[in-house]
Each structure stands twice: as C-alpha cells, then as structure tokens.
Amino acid sequence: MKRTFQQPEDWGFIRDLQKEQPLYINWEKPELQTEPQLICEFSDPESLLETAVESLRKFMREAIPFPCPVTIRILKRKWKTESYELETARSSATVSACDPEGLRRGIYHLIQLWKSSQKPHLPKQKIRRTPWLKNRISRCFFSPINRPPANRDELLDDVDYYPEAYLDRLAAAGINGLWVSAELDQIAISSFTGGPDKNVLKRIEKLQQTVDKCRRYGIRIFLQMNEPLARPFNDPLYQKYPDMRGVEIYGRGTFCPSSPEGQAYLEETCRNIFSSVKHLGGLLNITYGESITTCASADHMKCPRCSKVEWKEILHQTWRAMRKGMDAAAPEADLICWLYIPAPEVLGEKFFTLLENPPERVIVQLNCESGSLVKQNGKEYRIGDYWLSTDTPSENFIRFAETAKKYNVQLAAKLQVGCSHEVATVPYVPVPGILYRKYRHLKKLNVTTVMQCWYFGNYPGLMNQAAGELAFETFEDTEEDFLERLARQEWGKYAPKAAAAWKLFSNAYVNYPASNMFQYFGPVADGISWPLHTKKQDLGLTPTWLLEPEENGDNIIECLMEMSLEDAIVQMKKLSSIWHKGQMKYNALRKYFTGNQERILDIDLGNALDIQFNSALNILQFYHLRNRMTLIREKEISNTLRMIELTGKDNRLGFHSEAEGYKYYPEKLKWRLKQLRAENNGNGNESYQIGSGWLNMENFRWKIDRLSDGKLELNVEFDGFLPGMDELSFSLDDSGATFPALFHADYRGQIFRKPDFAECSVTIGNNGWKLNMLFDPDDYSANRPLRFNLLRLTDMYNTRYSWPAGIKHHPPRLNLIFYQSSNMGTLEE
Template identity: 25%
Template sequence: MLFWKRLLLFAVFCAAFPQNHSIADDVLPVGSHPLALTTPHFPDRLHAYVWRNWQLVEPQHLARLVGTTTKNIDQMAASMGLPAVESVSPTMRERGYITLIRRNWHLLPYDQLLALLEMTPEELAHTLREDDFLYIKLGSLKPKCEPLRYQEPETAARRRAAEIKQVVQKHFGDLSKVTAEPRFHFVKTLSSLEGTSAPGNRTSIPRDEPLQMVYSYFGLFGDPLIDPDIEPIPAGLLARLAEMGVNGIWMHVVLRQLAPGGEDFPEFGDGHEQRLRTLKKLVAKAKRYGIGIYLYMNEPRAMPPAFFEHRPELAGIRQGDFWTLCTSNSRVRKWLSDSLAHVFGEVPDLGGVFTITASENLTNCASHGQHQQCPRCRDRTDAEIIAEVNATIAAGVHRGSPEARVIAWDWGWKGHGDAPDIISLLPKSVELMSVSEWSLPIERGSIKATIREYSISAVGPGPRAKKHWAYAKQAGLKTVAKVAVNNTWELSAVPFIPVMDLIAEHCENLANAGVDGKMLSWTLGGYPSPNLLVSQRFSTQPNTTQETVLESIALERYGSEAAPLARRAWTAFSEAFRNFPYGGAVMYNAPQQMGPANLLYANPTGYRATMVCFPYDHLESWRGPYPAEVFAEQFEKIAHGWAEGLLHFEKTVAATSGTHRAAAESDLSVARAVHLHFASVANQVRFVLARDALRQANLSVEQQQQLHQQIQQIVDSEIVLASGLFAVTSQDSRIGYEASNHYFYVPLDLVEKVVNCEYVRDQFADEP
C-alpha cells in the first residue's frame, strides 16, 4: 500500500512542475558537490545503473527513468550475464530504500533518484536528515551526476559487456540457475509464529524485572508508525525475542509527530492520531509477550529559522541551518511535558522512554556544548540544563503513566567525561544508564587506545560506567548498563557475532557490578540470537558462572555430541576477536561493514571514507591510531584465528541432527560471513598500500615487480572471498543487513566485485 501511495503522490508532484524545472532545487543538500566516481569496470554509467538496480527495481521502471523500453533494459542486463527478472517485490522500496539511495548516489542526479525512489523532494530531505543521520553517512555531499539517458551501446560497450558476461560465467556459471533466498526473506521467517514457544497470553509487562531491551532487528527508523500497513514488530519476532529473555524493545520517534502542539505550536502533530493508533496496537501486541515498548527521546528537535519568525523568544543557539527550541523557556518545557503526558495518557502500557540529551541531534542548548551562546542559557550550567530536560521528560511521562520507566542516558554528558553534577540533579524517579565499556584502556598491536564507542572485543565495565553507577546509587537512582551483545560497528553486517566467551565474561562482570538492567543493542543488535540468552541467564540466575551458562546454551542449541565442539569454536572466535584494532575511526570508516563487497580502485578516488557507508579507498580514514602495517596485521590475526574456529564449527554442524542441525547451519552461515569480512579488510589494506607504493618515484624494477605480484595475489584472494560471500548471502538474506542502513550489499554486488577484480588485475598485468 505504501508503494502505491508514494507513486501517486510523486506523479501528482511532478505534474505541478514544467519539464525544465528541477524539482530538487533549493530542497535537497549537495554539499561540496564533487564529480561522481566513474565505474571503469563497466562499459559506461548506464550499464552500471542497470546492474546495480537489477532485481531491486522493476525493469520497466528502470527503462522509464532513462527514456527507453523495457526490452532495451532487459537486453542490456542479459548482455552482462544477468538473469531475467520475472517480478520485483516492493519490499526493497519499503524496507530497503537506503540501499537504493546508497547504490545510486554516484549514478543519478537528485531528480532521477527521486523518480527511482518515488519520493518527493520533501520526503527525501526528511529521510536524509531523520533516518539516523543518513546524509552524514553519505558524506554530507551529493556527487555531481549529469542526467542519465539511454543510448544504444556502441561497439566498444557491447564488447566490454560480453567480457563481463564471460567473467560472470567463469566464476559463477549461469546466474539464472542460482537458487537464492530473496532479500528480506528473514522478515517473513521471523514474523511467523511457526517454531516459537512463547504463548503470547501475558496481561502485563514485567516492570519489576531487570530490563533486557533491544531494538527490533528490522525496525523502521524514520517514521515507523505512520503507515498502518507496515508492521514494525510482528508477533513472530516478539515471541522469539521473549524466548531469548527480552522484555523491552525501543523505537525511534519524533515527538512533534506523535502529539498535538497545543496553542504554542499548532503546526505540530500532523498525523499524530494515526501514529498513536499504530503505537497503541503495537504496545498491546508486545504486552502479550511480556515485552514493553520504549520510546527514544532526543528532544526537543531543532527547527529551521522560518519556524521562529513569529516566536523569536523561543530560539536558542544556531547550528548550521537549525535553531534549538530553548528549554530554558517555560513554554518549550510545557510543550515537552504536555506532549509526553498526552502520549503516555493515550498509551499507558508503554514501557517508558530513554533519553539522549547531550548528543545526536541538536536538541537543548547544551546538547552540543554551546549553551553559552544562548541569551537565556549562558548563565546556567550544562548540568542544570540537561538535568532539567530529563526532569521535564520524566514529569510528562509520569503524568500519563506513573509506572513507566524513564532512563536518562549519560551519552555525551561532559563530552563523555565524568558528570556527577548532572547525576546529582536528576529526579529520583529516573534511572541512570551508562555505556559499560566506555573509557576502558586497551592495547592492540602494541598500540594503546581507549574505548570511546560500543565494543564487544573489549570486555567492560570500564571506569566511567563504574563511577557513574556509583554516583547514581549514592543519589538513590537505579542503574542500567548500555552494552552490546549481538554486534557493534566492529561488524554490523551480520545478525550477531558468535563470540560467546566475550559476551559471557561481560555479563558476569555486570552481574557482579549489581546493575539493575541492561539495554542490549543500538539499532544494530536486535536479532533473536543465542548471544541474548547469555545475558538472560545472568539476569535470572544469581551466582551463575560463565562456563555454566555457555555449556547449557551449547547443549540446548546443538545437542550433547556437538556442544563441546561448539564451545571450542566460540572460544576460538572470541580469542580471535580480541585482536580487533579498535578505534572510533576504525569503527565508522573502515570497510568491515562492506567486506568483500567494497570495490578495489586501480587509482585513488580522492574521496574520504564516510560513516558506516562508503569506505572508498581512504586508508588514512580507516586505520585511526594504528600504523597501516599494524592495522593490516590485526585483521589478519582475526581472520587466522577465526578460520580455526570455523573448523571446529563445521565439525559442530556435522555432529548435529534435526532441529539442532538447522540451528547449527544457520549459525555457521553467520560465522563464515564474519570470517570473509575480516579477511577482506586485511586484503584491502594491503592493496591500497601496494597500489600507492607503485606510484612512488625511483622504485627499482625489482620493487615494481614485487608490488605487481602482490597486487595480483590480493586480487586473486579477493575473488575467492567475494565468491565465498556470494554463496553465503545468496542463501541467507540476513547477511549484509542492518536496520538503520538496510542492506550494505546484495548478492550481485559480490558478482560485481569479481568483475571489478578482473578489471583491476588487467590494469596491473604489465610488469616492468
């Protein structure tokens, strides 16, 4: 239903403009607007466009967009060895639009991108801003692309297409004969109640139990409640998460969309009735499985200058094109409190909220440390402002639902430093949450670093969390640990990282620290995996041990014969993962999310890596504090140790049968994908080093020959890894997906990588 609504809306919008008018003018951001990257391994941009959208967008739609017939598009696809497309599910536009945006970012100008997505400029602008900082992930720039129009392929283009087809057939055979699981098939599987045991007959949510909260594995991030036809969290997923001990699921909302704005903000609240109806239905369904729904509050959101034209007294500080709604003004606080009272009054069975008040979106005047620029806030401390915002939120929530939880997250407080003054000012009804592993000192490859993000490879809790929990207990507040048990940006393209020993060690430490609950994921990490069970066991079984928990889970999941083998595999995986070269730049910029799907570039692109989106070839952005050689070595250590664990896990699968076999095969798929990703990162680092070394002057002939040979070996290895990941992800639609980024890659991207590798090999074929 959403697909057709958008199509009709887009057609009406386009009809209102003359053909020579760019409907994206003055609406969508372009940044520095550099020239888009070319795709030299394809005959031209048109062939790249067909390839990258094949099986994701209807051929007839691709044809209309470039002014040709479906037959011509079909012929172009066939000329490169792509299989015929019988039908295309609308699911990719509904649940994978970020995948479509990313893969066309360097191919299409905004007008054609809008037509491809069937979005208006306003819809895309909202998506770029509100969908978890998508525009920042894309690099805060739109590459410059000329309009793409169909042209009959010339002789050289037809010849190159034929060469691509030969490469495809050489490495993959006839793609039409590859039996693949459709993308998003996991949604259907996890939505079904088949195979679940949770009864779904609870009449209340367990407010007194230790919190075990995650994000929905395939939750929609931007505006998840507006369309009643899309089910954000289906019953099957609720049942599976309940079986893993989850009793809370959080979701992203924008408060001005969820409640009326009252006299002060009459423009707020458009569509809020529908959103509340959807929310009420979701909350009732989740309650049947003993799961509370929690709202992420990052409020009040900043607004554009026009919003303050007739209410300048409400504007706080400016950042870019937006101004804060100053919370030192009582009218702003009243709206904030009244809106939450309305939401929780309408939906009293909500579990509660958690807040971020000093980071992420620009919200209060102290949220980005600039409150001294505000005429009302400059004489106040950041502690007063932040504590007041949390108190205002708590007051509104508890007016509507006195038993709801309000969790104040210390993310960003004092620049992620110690914040006892904020904690001391919080109301007693608020719980204090801190990232467990934050500020933990580590040493990897003889390089010392400090944890400044989520990490599984480093086991917490760290000193900041310990201090903040102690301050909270002194102030009479309950405590919550923000911890990652499934995955982090160390690797998000798999549903979970099977490093069970590390998870158990961390959970045991948290049990000993006496925290009252755990938030187990950010947008990544909501898959109903055995990792969640580890946390559940430590929450419900006092004085248990790591070994007891891991042995029991291995026995339940794989059976008595396979359990010892699985334990050996988990230990090998965990020890290998301790080598991860942790750093903020590494987490966000390095190519581990893309793995073998990230292309090799024979010449430097000139583009900087972007946050969990485009790694490009910018090694300087990837490596963070690690020298390039050390950086490569650390990923090689992970890959080598992980390969050892895979041998144990393959034996695990062989020792199982029945339902145990199905679980083991599913987990092996994930473990194989992890190995392929990390091995590829090491290759990509080595490739960039060798490529750039060849560009140096005064190299001897022998040095040049060695570098050429090294590049050939790396290319050969990448072909093997890409082919291996193609086999894995073709049969497992979970691989490559993360909720806030959608699919980092699809199977045909791995085929393209092999085509790219063969092209790069030819560029370095001629030795001196």
Template identity: 30%
Template sequence: MKTTRWMLGAALVASLVAGNLCRAETLPTGPARAAIPLRHFPDRLHAFVWRNWELLSLERMGEVLQTSPANVRDIGLSMGLPAHVRPPAEYQQRGYISIIRRNWHLLPYEQLLTLLGWDAERLAFTLREDDFLWIKLGSLKPTCAAIRYAEPNEATERRCAEIRQIVSSHFGEALTAPSKPRFEFFTETGPSAGAETGRRASRGGEEPIRFLYSYAGLFGDPLLHPELDPYPDVLLRRLSQSGVNGVWLHVVLSQLAPSDALGRPTVDHDVRLANLAKMVERAARHGIAIYLYMNEPRAVPASLLEGRDDLRGVRQGDHVVLCTSAPRVRGWITDSLRHVFSRVGGLGGVFTITASENLTNCYSHTRTAAGCPRCSKRSGPEVIAEVNAAIAAGVREGDPKAKVIVWDWGWPDGTPAGWGQPDWASRIIELLPDDVYLMCVSEWGKPITRGGVAGAVGEYSISAVGPGPRAQRHWALARKRGLKTLAKVQVNCTWELSAVPYLPVMNLVAQHCRNLSEAGIDGLMLSWTVGGYPSPNLELVRRFQQQPAPTVEQALSEVAEARYGSGAASEMMAGWSKFSDAFSEFPFDGSYVYRGPSQVGPSNLLYLEPTGYPSTMVGFPYDDVDGWRGIYPADVLAGQFEKIASGWQEGLAIWTRTLDKIDGPQQRANASSDLIVAEAAGLHFESVANQIRFILARNALRSGSLNRAERDAAVSTMRARAHAEIENAKRLFTLTRQDPRIGFEASNHYYYLPLDLVEKAVNCEYVLAELAHRRLD
C-alpha cells in the same frame, strides 16, 4: 546511528545548509566531484542494469533509461546475469537505502528519483532524517551525467562476452541455484532455535529491563504508515523467547502531541497515537514493552522563531534551539508526554539523550550557550538535568508505572577517554529526579592494547569486555543518589562488524554479562540500531538475569547444550572460545569502526588507481586506508585482521568437524545456521586484510620509489590478494543465497546483495588482466 562525536551533528547541519536542503524542493550536492568510474563494466549503462537487477523491475529500470523492459533484460543477459525475477514491492519499502547507495555514483538526482518513485521532498527528508544517511553517503553527491539506453557497439559486445565468461567460469550453476529471498527473516515461522519459553523473575520478583532495537525497525514514520511494521509478530515472539522484554522506537515528540512548542496543531497526531497503541497492545501479548526514544525538543528553522525572542536559544546554521530555560518550552515537553502516556496505556517508558548529534537544548552541542540570553547565564548541568526532569514529569503524570531512563551519552565527564572537560556528568547526576534510571555505555573508556598500540574503546565494542571506568564511576554516583542503573551494551554485533546478525564470540559476551551481574546493574539496553536479531547471544544474556547468576562456564554450557545437544556442546563451546580469542585482537578505533570496510567486506571493489574519495561513516569505505586506520599504522591494521582471520579459521575447523556428530534435526539446524553466520564473518575479516595489503602494494608501486625487485613483489602481492578476494566473494555469494540475514543491518538495509559479490569477481579479474599487460608506476 549514534556516533562517538556530537560534532557530526553540527557537520550535518552545515552540510544541509550548504546544499540548500532546508528547502524541500532542493536536494543537497556538497562539493562537486566526479563519480568514480567503474572500469570493469563496458559503461555506466551496463553497471546500472547489473546493480539494480535484484532490486527493481525491468519496467522501472526501463523508465529510468527511457527504453523498453526487453532492452533492459537483454543488457543483463548479455553479461551472464540469471533470468530476471520481478522483486516484491517490499524490496523498495525496506531496501531504499540499498537502492540509493548502489546508484549514488551512477545516476543524477533526477534519474534517482525516477528509480525510487519519489519526489524531491521525500528524498530530501530521507537524506536528512534517516539515521545520518547524507553523512554516510559522504556529504556530497557525485557528479553524474544522465544515463540513456544505447545500442551496443562491437567493443561493448566484446566486453559483455568477457564478463559473461567470467561469470560462468566462477559461478556456473550456482548462479541459478535456488536462493532464499532477501528479507525472508521477517516472515520466518517456527520456534526460535534452542530458545526456551517462559520468564524467570529475579531481583525481588521484578524482571530486569532487557530492551533493544528491532531487527525489522525502519526510520521514517511507521506510526503513520503501519504497513512498515517495525515489530512483526514472528520477531516479537522470537525476541521474547530469547529473553528480551522491551523494544525501542524512534519518535519525534511534536508528531505525537496535539501541537508543537510553537502552538501549531500537529496533523495526524491522533492517527499515530492510535497506531502506537495497537503496537503496544500487540507487543504486550509477547511480554514485550515499547520504549520511546526522547531526543527533545528538536531544533526548528530559524525563520519560525523570528520575533519570538522568548523562545529562541542557541543557533546553529539555519536552525535554532527551542530554549528549555523558557518555562513554556519545558511545559510543552511535560504536557506532550503526559498526553502520550495517558492516551497510550502500557508503554514501557522512555530513554533520553540530551547531548547528541541532534540539536536540542542549548547545551546539547556546546560547552557554552553563547547566544542564548537565558542559558548563557546558567550552567550546562543545570539545563541538561532540567530537560530530563521535564521529560520525567510528563511520563509520570501520564503513567506512574512507566520507566524513565536517562542516558549519559555525550555528557562531559572530565576524562580524555570519555567526553573531556569539564566534568558535568557528576553534577547532572546530582540534579536528576529521584525516580529515574541512569544508563551508561558499559565499555566506554576501557583501556586496550592491540598490535602493540595502546588505546581505549568508546562505544560499540564486543571485543573489549566492560565495564569501563566511566560507567563504573557514574553508576556509583547514581547509586549514592538512590537511582537505579542500566548498562548499554552490544551483545549480538557492533560496528566492529554489523553485516551478520550476531557474532559467535560467546565467551566475550558471557564475561561481560558476568561482570555486569557482579556490578549489580538493574537492566540492559542490548543494542542501538545495530544488533537486534533474536540469537543465541541473547539467550546467553538471559542466563545472567537469574538469581543467583551462573558462572561464565555454566552459562555457556547451558546455552550450548540447549542449542546443539549435550553430545556436541563441549566442541561447539571450543569453537566459541577460538572465535572469542581471535576477536579480542580487533583493532578498535573510532575511525576504523565507522570508516573501515568491515561492513561491506568482500563486496568492496579493488581499484588500480586511487579513487581520491575519503571513506564515509559505515557507507563507502572506498580505498581510503589512511581514513580507516585511526591510531594504527596501516601494516599493523592489516596484521591484526590477519590474526583475527587465522584464529577464526581454527574455530570454523572445530565447528565443521563437529557438525557431523550432531544427531537431533533441530540441533543440527542450529549448528548449520550458526556455521553460516560464523563463516560469513570470517570472510569479512580476511577481506579487510586483503584490501589493506592490496592498497598498500598499489600505493607503493605508484610512488615510483621501488626498485625492480620491490616492484615485482608489489605486483605479486596485488595479484595474490585479487585472487584471494575472488575466492572470498565466491564463497560469500553462496552463503548470502543460503541466508538472507547476511549483509543486512536494520539502519543501513543491505550493504550488499549476492550479485555484488559476482561483480567483485568481475572487478578482480579486470584488475588481474590490467596487471598482466600494463605498468602501474
């Protein structure tokens, strides 16, 4: 994940050092903290079986619990769970983050390793390298005792019977109704709904770049393990039909080159290049190019540079930069990329990030290069531009047709809404090579006022239509240099809400595209790891690559008629308008976008007692309202989500009425699919408001400062919100069973599974029962 603060990278390094993760055999712990009790279950044993029922075999669970599969099955059935179905091995290959997350508060490391079938080294690597997973998990491992099977006692049996009754009363036959398997979207066949084939040239015959991250993309090492295919043919075909002509791949340069910057041979680099060449060839058959993500050179453990002062740069924690002011390091970058691009023909190119969470050059994390004898005597812009020049030289020497895209992410720009003082960006742009593209986050710095609170968006916003002042300024500087320009945007979804494949806020997307078309941008990066699904949103983007570009109304009408038929297009467009107006109220703030409960929605539990846990980066929101709210008062935050939910319901009502008017089977299927996605999104917005109101009432009740009437009102609020959450969970359960895309995001896997929503109903009924017979103040 990209974050809006490079400091997270430093935090990651510090946390890994604190946890001794630098030794492969040691797993990080962070500060000791007791796991959160799950009081709605009889005990952790039953919670464990419930939470793994859909993902793992009875045998694997039994191995963890040191008991028989039959005993595991009996535990699940005693709580009213449906008959266990052995999940495919794919669930562990593509859902390991879901497994880790749902057992984080249940199992100690030893049992978690058994559950995963991994060794400690693999888990350590995953926590460190898999898109900031350790940060997402809170940079600490909750303290858990080992779980072992025990025969149920009378109290356990009684509680299991209560849970079984709750499950039956709320879900009944729906629990055993036919359901689409998770990850089914990777094997989906048939033409892309409403898509057109073929491409339309523009801008003098050269097709603008439109690239994104694969919805099937996995971190790890797919080039060494091609079975982890990040580009299934069905996905490539549908992306191509949706107007996408590029996908990007996360790589580490030292794994692709014959040796690293220290001269050590790289094992299996030739295997990775051979597999990359096969990927490139297969993607090309769909008209799609592969771009490599260059965030180089990666820092190395300090021990590797002992006695090598000629290569040592800035040190952070136990890692040291390979100083790019040293000619040998820059030479290695250029030579390595020359090797990759000469060996793998047809690569689209690279995009670079030179000031990110990862520690790379001596100025990648700091405004000074103190501690480096070379870079401390040079300016940051000079060093950053030089890194980009070394990358560009290698790409060009390997394949003159390949493109080099330089991203300004993290460059200080001299503005409070951007990356602060000093203004390095202007000077870096002056020093860049002549034949590169400059890419900027389009919406960055866009001023907004939501709920009466003034702010500015960073990245990952669809609710605020760009471009913003930072991008416009940098593009102007680039054009003055004669450089081409790209906009990095999100058109499907963002961390505003990423648990659906796309948000039907087409008016916002269309206006952003129209604005960029008028700005003369030469291409688009359409997503970071979030938002790579082939969707009507992408088809809308493609309309604006035509010359002349359509108006917003024309583009919306074209997509609506192609997708729903001319008879229903105007009413479906009216729904888009309602969704877009509602989403324009989103209370954007960096804290909420990363730490709020939008991603998990109705699956997030209600707690009668504060957990004391701080929310984490798109991992665990817990009950941390103060961590969620950012610049917004908590009451305003809740109010904004209530506005979104109310407006969203207006759009859903229009679509529901229109569905019966659509005649064509394909058009009706398209509308039905889009309605599921839209309804799921609306349930998330409603749930966020419910959770905030519940927690505020709980905290007020616990404060001891309320009079009798105020206490009664607080309890009434908690009850009402718990009941509302049961209904939200029940409806979302149905939708997730119909559509396996709901709840999934490529870099986080499944935020929740259907049974997590059943658990939420059990959790809420426990809360309601407790409210009925005990005081909370």
C-alpha cells in the same frame, strides 16, 4: 546517484521471522500427541500470559511423550518483578511467581530446561531466579529507521513489523522492551503547536496497536527520541514563544528549558503522549548528544535564562518536566535519559555533576564502551562507541557507575549485543563469552537497564539468548560453565564442542582493530564485494552503514584514523587466524546436525565471518603492498631527477663501452620520469609551488610560504562574510600513507577541528576574516608529495568555493568532514 547494481527487493528473512521455529529435541518425538495438562492458578483478565502458556502447550504437545502436569501459579510474595521459582520432578513441574512477568520468565525457562535435557524426564530440583537487569531493550531488526535517505516511518505505514512468531522468539530470549523512533512534533498533541494533524493521529493509532500486541509477550514499547531538538532560529514556535529559544548555534536556536514556556511544553507533550497511548513503556531519550538539543548543547552562558543556573540544572530541568508530564498519565512508565557521548576522550567532570540530586525516578544512560583504553600490539588506543569486541566497560562508564551508586541513581548501559559497526552485515557475531565478561562487570556496577542495540545488532539467536540468560546470572561459576549451559539448549550432548568454538571466537574477536574509523569505513563489513584497485584511483571509502557509493574506493587510510595500516594488519591476522581455528571446531559439528537446519545456519554464519575476516585482512595487505610500491616509485622519481641533473654535468655517465652507446642519458631519463609520474598521477588536479605567492580564487585568496626554520605558513583571506554560514575546511594528506590532517573553522573564530601539530588562529575584521596556520610538514608525515585542499563553505554546505577549482563536491563524511582524496592538489617543494 546512478546505481551500479540492483538491490535485492526480497528480504526473505522476514518470512523466516514470521514462521514458528521448527522444534528440535534430544529424544524421539511422541507418535501420538496428547493435550498437555496445564493447571493455571492465576487470574489473567487481559490475557497477558496467553502467549507464553500457548508456547508451553505447543512444546509439550510435540515433545513430551507422557502425562506431565504443569502447575502455573501466582503466590503472594514480595519478590522482585520477574522473579520466579521453578520446581521440577520426573513427570511434573510447578512454576511460581508473584507477578505475570515472573510466570512468563518461568514458563520459558521450563521450556529451555527441557530443550537442554537429553531426555524428557527432568531431575528433581527447585530453582529460584531473580533478574538483576530490569529493562532489556532491543529493536525490530527490519523496521524503518525513520532517517535519510529513505525517511520511512514505521508508524505511518500499514506493515506489521512485529509478527507473533518473532515476538515469541524475542520474549523467549528475555527481551522485555523494544524501542521505536519518534519525534515530539510527530507524535505529541500540544496546545503550543496547535491541533494535531492527521499524521500525528495516525502515528498514535499505529503505536497503540504495536504497544497492545507486544504487551501480550511481556514486551514494553519505548519511544526513542532526541528531544527537545533545537529548531531553526526563526521557527514558528520560537516566534510565538521567544523565551523557548536559547542560544544560536549553526543557524539554529537551542531549546531553553529554563523558561516557563519551555517547562510547560515538555510537561504537556509528555503528558499527552502517555495519555494518548495506554501502557506505553517509556521514553528512551537522548537529551544530550547526537543532535543539538537544549542550551546545555551550546554555550549556555549566552542564554539570558540558563546563564543563571548551573550547567547540570539545564538537563535536570529538562528531565524534571518530562518526568512530571509522564507521571500525570503513566507513573509506571520509565524515563531513560541517554547522554550520548561517543567520543573516546576521558569524560568531562560536568557530566558527573548530573548524578548529583537529579529528578526522582530518572534512569541515566551512558555508552558502555566510549573512552575505553585498549592495548593492542604494544600500543594503547582510546576508542569511542559501538563495540562488541571489548569485554569490559570503559573507565568512563565505571567511574560514572560508581558515582551513580554514590547518589543512588538508576543507571542504564548502551551496548551492542548481537553485532556492531564492526561487522553489522551478519545477523549476529557468535561471541557469547564477550557478553559474559561484560555483563559480569555491569552487574557489579549496579546497572539496572541495558539498551541492547542501535538499529543493528538485534536479530534473534544466540546472542539475544545469551543476554537474556545473563540478566538472571549470578556469576558464581565460570565463563566456560555458562557457555556450556547456554549451548545445551540447542547443541545437546555436543554442547562442550560448540562452547569450545564460541570461546575461540570470543578470544579472536577481541583482536578487532581498535579504531572507530575501521568500524565506520573498513573492509570487514563488506570487503568481500570491494574491487581491488591495482592502480591508484584516489577514491574514498563508503561508510559501512550506507549503500552508496556502491563501488568502494581505494584510499584505505581513511579507515585507520587512530592506527597504522601495519598495526591493523597485525590485529586482523590474529583475529582471522584464531577465528579460523574456532570455525574448524564448528564445522566438525556439521555431521551431527544434518537434519537440523537452524544449527547448519549457525555453522555457516561462522563460515561467512571466517571469510569476511580473511577478506578484510587480504584487502589491508593488498593496499599495504601497493602503498609500498608507490613509495618506491616516489623514490625513483627523486633518483631520476637527480640523475638527469648529473648526466647534464658529466657526459661519461650512462655510456657502456661494449654496448657502444649510452644505456641511460637525459632524454631517456626524462622519458622514464614521465612514465613514473603518469603511473603516480591519481587525480590529475592542480599543484602549487611553495612560496609562489597569493592565489586568487572565487571568494577567497591564499598562499603558502616556507619559513626559515623549515615550517610552512598557510594564510587564507576571505573578503566579506557569506550570509548565514561561512566556514573553511582544509585537508592535508600524503597520498594515502597517513590519515589526513583536517581543519574546520568558521568566521566567528570557532575552530571545530584542527591538527594537533599545527598552530592555528582565526582573525575577524570589519571587512572579512583570515586564517593563519603554522606547521612543520614532517610532524605530519615524512612521505612526499603532500597534497591539500581548501574549501569555503556556505548555504548549509550546498555551496562550496574550492582549490583546486572545479572539483566534484561530495557530502561530508563522519570524522573525514569534507576530505576526498580525489579532490586534492599537490604541494610542490
């Protein structure tokens, strides 16, 4: 695709992450630096604590103006991993733990205590802290995602994505895990697939380097995978081991873990990964969802082996084989089995059965927010995944957690700490109050692991720091108390003012419109760079996570699947207004921090979000007003047509005696009609008159009739069957006032999506297949004209036959399938 703009090639923030942060303290720095007295009473043969001790040494050298011995010691105690005791006095401190990671956490907490203080002398106190969250897993902010369109793999290049200063910031924020994308075929040596190629060995070598470097900061590396992936139906592995292939779906064969060969493959590949890469932290593996994996992803009753076991056992066998392979090489590594179920619906009962007697030492992960019921503007909305703005887990997650507790299963939560699809174009959204509320629930639910982010939402700063603190939080005091403690580390005596701003930010952000499509296509992320189309262009919206098309469109309804444009405006008004009040409090702090660049950046991050929220509101209002004008124009078209009819019958109409002539008459009215229709002609595509009979297209024919009860009947007939894939997509809209109604089915009779208001059936014959759809158009929308589009799809969607013919084909879009407003034809009544 031709690029309109030149993307900046310099990612300057990487240089910032490679630098040590400047030190800001609340007292005068010593003029003469002296070497700190650190008394290390522990054995560290692998130098794992060297980085944490050095961080303490650097801080004390720059900040502490008097001798202050700090003892760091290992005790023989049966404390939980990472637990520590910190005892401070006016001019001394002692950090005690029973393991190196406890010492690390205690060292960083001592630094935080000093940074929170107004003077270098600490109070006499003893603190004992224990984490309730074992694993706090994030991701590198700028490493390649190993996905299209760039398909860059961080394990194949020579770039160091984990500079020392960056890792120190992550460790100081309590992060003890990072995930890296991988696939079994790309990282595992297996006898089933032959000897490893050079790229497999190169990935293993780079991965070992990353593991070794991060381990020195107490950070374990997890491989994030989606395994075992379904393969092309005729994949060489399936040709050689046919029992590994399960059910055919979408031209692929699911992986069958019920076969001896399938079990052996999973066990061997996992064993070899952990044998090849020492000290690898574990696997964070989507075994259900995202992509097609095992027979559990399809109709398992069609598999000759999986049909003989319960559905849950398909996944249990998968987990068991992978855990067995890991145990043979690295029994201390964690297997986190992620059920990626992003849909907003109530969780199906079969997923709860997975918690009944699963393999031992498996951590089961579920999306924290999917299925949440959110009340906004007097209405209820069920939302899917990727929400920072919700402050409680979903009902799905709560019930799943309660069931996990019943069966003593370790539970992990997938959430977003820094930012989410809501607005992922900023390093983080400063709403630690929301995290406090959400983590308080997670602790009560016995969650032991959190995956803190997807590709975004992981930049170092306030939200990572808040999450790290919350992992040790007892929640014995209030949200306000927590925010003020958190703020003292960076804002000193102005902590109450900063905390008050954060509180308003959190109260504002919970008003984010409860529509996943608003996240995926809405104007909050980058509306500040959208053009405003005064005249209807019928251009679709660009996904917020992709760069192209660079020029965003005007079909604003695409981002409002679950919510009306009017309700989205109400929510954005609330968000923008309350946020702005918080930003005024933030801006008032600027005068106290003119010499502190980090705090100025924090304040201006709030200003950027203030602009983005206000801009998004303006865009919604702009298109709402344009839509209202469009509806008025439609009414005037109807009025003009009726008046043409009346003036043809009564020549008195339009005559003005004083003017001595006609103010309106048929010819002038027809001119006006042409002008109105020209203004409303967004795409100039074809039209179809209801009841005009069959229309023959290339590879299919169709017609629409009106029945006596006013309903419309669509019939589509397909001669023969296209090889491999043969599907139909039908889209219906009302020119942008209502989210499009979408239908998608295939020649086997599978209906992947259909409008709630329509009755649909697919009939399969010997010489082809047919679709019949019956619906009342008013059940969709009272607005006119209605527009629609038909597509017959084959060749992995690369070949399409359509009405209107000759339209430009675009890649499918999430939840919009093949809908493009510029490709619609008009339905004339």
